[in-house]
Amino acid sequence: xxxxxxxxxxxxxxxxxxxxxxxxxxxxxxxxxxxxxxxxxxxxxxxxxxxxxxxxxxxxxxxxxxxxxxxxxxxxxxxxxxxxxxxxxxxxxxxxxxxxxxxxxxxxxxxxxxxxxxxxxxxxxxxxxxxxxxxxxxxxxxxxxxxxxxxxxxxxxxxxxxxxxxxxxxxxxxxxxxxxxxxxxxxxxxxxxxxxxxxxxxxxxxxxxxxxxxxxxxxxxxxxxxxxxxxxxxxxxxxxxxxxxxxxxxxxxxxxxxxxxxxxxxxxxxxxxxxxxxxxxxxxxxxxxxxxxxxxxxxxxxxxxxxxxxxxxxxxxxxxxx
Amino acid sequence: xxxxxxxxxxxxxxxxxxxxxxxxxxxxxxxxxxxxxxxxxxxxxxxxxxxxxxxxxxxxxxxxxxxxxxxxxxxxxxxxxxxxxxxxxxxxxxxxxxxxxxxxxxxxxxxxxxxxxxxxxxxxxxxxxxxxxxxxxxxxxxxxxxxxxxxxxxxxxxxxxxxxxxxxxxxxxxxxxxxxxxxxxxxxxxxxxxxxxxxxxxxxxxxxxxxxxxxxxxxxxxxxxxxxxxxxxxxxxxxxxxxxxxxxxxxxxxxxxxxxxxxxxxxxxxxxxxxxxxxxxxxxxxxxxxxxxxxxxxxxxxxxxxxxxxxxxxxxxxxxxxxxxxxxxxxxxxxxxxxxxxxxxxxxxxxxxxxxxxxxxxxxxxxxxxxxxxxxxxxxxxxxxxxxxxxxxxxxxxxxxxxxxxxxxxxxxxxxxxxxxxxxxxxxxxxxxxxxxxxxxxxxxxxxxxxxxxxxxxxxxxxxxxxxxxxxxxxxxxxxxxxxxxxxxxxxxxxxxxxxxxxxxxxxxxxxxxxxxxxxxxxxxxxxxxxxxxxxxxxxxxxxxxxxxxxxxxxxxxxxxxxxxxxx
Numbered sequence: 076x077x078x079x080x081x082x083x084x085x086x087x088x089x090x091x092x093x094x095x096x097x098x099x100x101x102x103x104x105x106x107x108x109x110x111x112x113x114x115x116x117x118x119x120x121x122x123x124x125x126x127x128x129x130x131x132x133x134x135x136x137x138x139x140x141x142x143x144x145x146x147x148x149x150x151x152x153x154x155x156x157x158x159x160x161x162x163x164x165x166x167x168x169x170x171x172x173x174x175x176x177x178x179x180x181x182x183x184x185x186x187x188x189x190x191x192x193x194x195x196x197x198x199x200x201x202x203x204x205x206x207x208x209x210x211x212x213x214x215x216x217x218x219x220x221x222x223x224x225x226x227x228x229x230x231x232x233x234x235x236x237x238x239x240x241x242x243x244x245x246x247x248x249x250x251x252x253x254x255x256x257x258x259x260x261x262x263x264x265x266x267x268x269x270x271x272x273x274x275x276x277x278x279x280x281x282x283x284x285x286x287x288x289x290x291x292x293x294x295x296x297x298x299x300x301x302x303x304x305x306x307x308x309x310x311x312x313x314x315x316x317x318x319x320x321x322x323x324x325x326x327x328x329x330x331x332x333x334x335x336x337x338x339x340x341x342x343x344x345x346x347x348x349x350x351x352x353x354x355x356x357x358x359x360x361x362x363x364x365x366x367x368x369x370x371x372x373x374x375x376x377x378x379x380x381x382x383x384x385x386x387x388x389x390x391x392x393x394x395x396x397x
Numbered sequence: 398x399x400x401x402x403x404x405x406x407x408x409x410x411x412x413x414x415x416x417x418x419x420x421x422x423x424x425x426x427x428x429x430x431x432x433x434x435x436x437x438x439x440x441x442x443x444x445x446x447x448x449x450x451x452x453x454x455x456x457x458x459x460x461x462x463x464x465x466x467x468x469x470x471x472x473x474x475x476x477x478x479x480x481x482x483x484x485x486x487x488x489x490x491x492x493x494x495x496x497x498x499x500x501x502x503x504x505x506x507x508x509x510x511x512x513x514x515x516x517x518x519x520x521x522x523x524x525x526x527x528x529x530x531x532x533x534x535x536x537x538x539x540x541x542x543x544x545x546x547x548x549x550x551x552x553x554x555x556x557x558x559x560x561x562x563x564x565x566x567x568x569x570x571x572x573x574x575x576x577x578x579x580x581x582x583x584x585x586x587x588x589x590x591x592x593x594x595x596x597x598x599x600x601x602x603x604x605x606x607x608x609x610x611x612x613x614x615x616x617x618x619x620x621x622x623x624x625x626x627x628x629x630x631x632x633x634x635x636x637x638x639x640x641x642x643x644x645x646x647x648x649x650x651x652x653x654x655x656x657x658x659x660x661x662x663x664x665x666x667x668x669x670x671x672x673x674x675x676x677x678x679x680x681x682x683x684x685x686x687x688x689x690x691x692x693x694x695x696x697x698x699x700x701x702x703x704x705x706x707x708x709x710x711x712x713x714x715x716x717x718x719x720x721x722x723x724x725x726x727x728x729x730x731x732x733x734x735x736x737x738x739x740x741x742x743x744x745x746x747x748x749x750x751x752x753x754x755x756x757x758x759x760x761x762x763x764x765x766x767x768x769x770x771x772x773x774x775x776x777x778x779x780x781x782x783x784x785x786x787x788x789x790x791x792x793x794x795x796x797x798x799x800x801x802x803x804x805x806x807x808x809x810x811x812x813x814x815x816x817x818x819x820x821x822x823x824x825x826x827x828x829x830x831x832x833x834x835x836x837x838x839x840x841x842x843x844x845x846x847x848x849x850x851x852x853x854x855x856x857x858x859x860x861x862x863x864x865x866x867x868x869x870x871x872x873x874x875x876x877x878x879x880x881x882x883x884x885x886x887x888x889x890x891x892x893x894x895x896x897x898x899x900x901x902x903x904x905x906x907x908x909x910x911x912x913x914x915x916x917x918x919x920x921x922x923x924x925x926x927x928x929x930x931x932x933x934x935x936x937x938x939x940x941x942x943x944x945x946x947x948x949x950x951x952x953x954x955x956x957x958x959x960x961x962x963x964x965x
Contacts, residue, residue: 302522
């Protein structure tokens with residue numbers, strides 16, 4: 076186990092290095108931050124001073140080593156644009172993304188899995204076909220279009236929910252959260268639902284195919300022959316087995332939500348991390364982009380690890396493998 | 398005795414639709430009737446597709462769509478079971494009628510502990526709760542002869558052997574002291590030594606509790622040892638019924654008689670199975686000469702064709718998340734030799750390493766240690782492709798599973814000859830007629846060479862596999878459980894065919910099987926294996942009539958005894 080964790084750490088280290096190289100040099104090719112930051116009134120002298128100030132006058136490899144050297148000591152650099160430590164910027168916005176991603180995932184799992192199990196068991200029923208129709212539509216229409224429809228219906232016509240911003244936030248553990256107040260929750264609702272639509276559809280499909288596979292296993296028939304109730308068969312015998320593939324996908328999906336909810340965050344002006352990434356790429360704010368992507372890489376490695384452990388927890392055959 | 402039978406089935410018909418409209422149906426059960434008195438053990442025998450399992454499922458209300466109960470009645474203690482709701486069945490299942498599944502490893506849920514699976518049955522069917530149910534679970538396992546019962550409750554199914562799992566399934570079935578247990582092939586998936594003790598446990602439990610048993614099986618030996626009364630089914634139709642001895646030894650019906658004649662006996666060796674209506678093979682034209690032609694090299698001076706000296710095989714499993722790298726010795730220091738034209742059998746239970754030996758001789762597995770000398774040549778020394786080809790042509794294999802050993806995208810004929818064509822041993826013009834000849838040789842139709850494998854039954858596919866092996870004009874055929882996936886009547890036909898072919902083409906056979914009776918009928922000499930070691934090696938008569946090793950004796954004792962038809 077310890078050997079395995081060490082191996083995982085080693086792999087993630089290599090991944091982080093590769094990632095930093097690609098992003099660092101990739102952004103260098105895209106454009107010159109000095110040009111992006113300077114306005115019309117800047118003289119050549121001003122620009123040179125700015126470059127020296129940002130450390131952009133040195134050779135690229137030297138910039139890379141200075142930057143990564145700092146990162147190893149916990150210093151993720153200073154944003155070119157905001158002139159503030161990158162870590163502060165990210166940590167300021169991460170909670171907003173986290174809370175909305177988790178809410179979306181909870182909605183996705185909470186609605187998707189029961190729908191999937193239902194349509195798996197009642198495979199040929201009309202209800203099951205209707206559910207499958209809607210999940211196919213939900214899965215294949217563009218996310219931004221769904222967002223616009225949501226805004227039109229709930230914010231413009233019905234005026235039940237606000238369409239943009241994060242609303243009131245309250246502090247917990249020194250971090251500002253929106254979900255602690257009703258107003259904040261109302262603001263979260265639309266973007267979270269927007270993100271959740273895809274997840275509901277995906278979970279429904281996963282749970283449905285899982286159910287159909289497990290339902291015809293002999294232990295399901297035997298469980299019925301034992302005389303235990305249908306309810307218990309679904310809760311213990313079925314659910315436990317279909318969760319195994321669902322956990323893998325859900326792990327990756329959570330990562331994807333946190334890292335790449337950029338479109339939704341932009342449409343709903345949600346001050347999350349996705350929006351920060353988009354702005355930073357625009358401005359070639361290299362420290363922010365590099366730090367962000369490395370953190371995301373590490374997050375995926377961590378999620379994969381958690382998925383492996385969950386796997387072993389759910390499936391004793393993996394735990395006791397010979 | 399009580400006048401109302403415990404269970405009575407009258408003219409039951411169950412169908413499965415064969416097309417989506419349901420206009421064409423398969424009758425899984427066709428007007429079948431059955432009666433069970435309390436405390437009685439009745440057997441239902443028949444080959445695959447006979448409808449045996451369908452009866453069991455119908456009694457418990459486990460027939461799921463598209464299966465349809467068309468007509469007939471099922472009465473349990475006088476009350477009709479036809480058309481009960483799922484909830485009504487729930488209160489009946491486990492409580493009044495227990496069920497035992499064929500394969501204990503798949504009947505238990507792999508992700509739940511044994512304890513949870515036993516206790517949930519107790520909670521559902523008795524008034525016990527909490528600590529009381531837990532203690533009762535331990536008590537049940539002990540009564541089903543599960544050792545370390547308390548520990549086992551903590552375990553998961555994959556951590557226990559098949560035999561233990563089946564005992565746990567028994568414990569679940571008797572939890573609420575039902576009046577009837579439907580046991581669907583309860584010992585088929587188990588090794589023979591485990592089989593008999595597991596079966597004894599089942600009988601003991603039923604006698605203690607006065608539980609009637611419907612024993613569904615294809616194994617005539619098991620029926621002969623355990624049942625009071627037998628029903629014979631074929632294609633959903635009721636063929637014959639009666640007292641066990643009567644039906645098994647003096648059957649009235651033609652089908653029952655041929656079924657009984659197909660059962661390989663352990664008591665005495667017959668030259669061949671006495672099957673009625675066995676067709677003679679005729680009409681092979683052009684290629685018989687080719688097939689019988691001797692190979693150029695002549696080893697007739699040397700009697701020994703294969704000599705195996707101290708071979709071992711070790712498998713390594715790579716390290717995983719939770720376990721380091723591991724080594725497993727499948728074969729330990731085994732030696733034997735095979736003479737030209739004889740049949741040598743390797744018998745052993747699952748995991749004894751018998752197939753691995755064959756795979757090493759074929760060159761499909763590396764030999765970890767030791768030598769295999771085939772036709773005077775050490776197969777470890779084969780390094781160039783010419784020698785390797787000669788080796789593969791001379792040694793062929795018939796595989797266990799007829800469903801996966803043929804390429805489903807090629808016709809039967811192409812399956813038989815594609816290897817020959819690749820090695821340019823035959824041109825495409827002659828390939829077709831050779832394939833057709835081989836089809837006839839193994840008892841199939843000439844024109845069937847153009848059909849795809851899925852249009853053949855399991856037995857027919859295995860014949861195609863034999864035809865494919867014969868096409869190479871081998872001297873030696875390794876038969877890896879060639880009949881274990883087949884019904885007993887199909888098996889008897891196939892074994893007769895193998896014997897005929899062996900005589901006709903002077904083949905040497907290495908025959909691997911877990912079935913002692915099949916080995917008894919087929920082999921001249923026998924090697925008994927256990928856990929990778931060869932425990933005993935001797936002539937057929939010596940091994941079966943005067944076994945020396947204790948393990949061989951225990952294997953023979955464990956075999957369910959069936960005397961065969963009365964006239965023999």
